[in-house]
Amino acid sequence: MNDNVHRLVLAALLAALVAAGAVFSIPLPPPLPPVTLAVFFALLAGLLLGPLWGTASLGLYLLIGSLGLPVFANASGGLGHFAGPTGGFLLGYMAAAFCAGLLADRRGWSFSRALLAALLGIAALYLLGLPWFRAVLDARPDRELSLWAAFLIMLPYLVGDIVKAVAAAALVRALKPLLVNLLPITAKAKARP
Secondary structure (H helix, E strand, O other), rough: OHHHHHHHHHHHHHHHHHHHHOOOOEEOOOOOOEEEEHHHHHHHHHHHHHHHHHHHHHHHHHHHOOOOOOOOOOOOOOHHHHHHOHHHHHHHHHHHHHHHHHOOOOOOOOHHHHHHHHHHHHHHHHHHHHHHHHHHHHOOOOOOEEEHHHHHHHHHHHHHHHHHHHHHHHHHHHHHHHHHHHOOHHHHHHHHH
């Protein structure tokens, strides 16, 4: 199979996994976002596919969700999600996959490198999502919210996302025997010693 076709199939598969991870969620009272596994699969997309194809995978997920397909948390969809408090985190999925993919080692599949890459992805997710979350909530006339207060609201999610980063790195390491043979790498990478 052509490498680009292979990557396209894997990107679509990971977009579907992100959707499944988001749809099966634990709802919390607004304005708190639900607890999902979407971050886990977004990190996995970057770790497995690299920055370009990992970002493409999350772009596909966001495209189908913005078109109204029920792939966002709590089986919802539509452009309105991007205007809400979690809109920055939705866009942050692409940043997380990109950053995780930049640092990931898709030749050695080491746990430590995958963990560092996944944590970088989490940092990118929160650097984009947290200010957006604060700005949307702060724009409401009945409340004023500082960035620190928004961080404290999201702190339990951050702890959970760090656990998901560790799990994603562990999965990549555990799958190393399969990944070495199944995931395509470029001819340039194959030529390196």
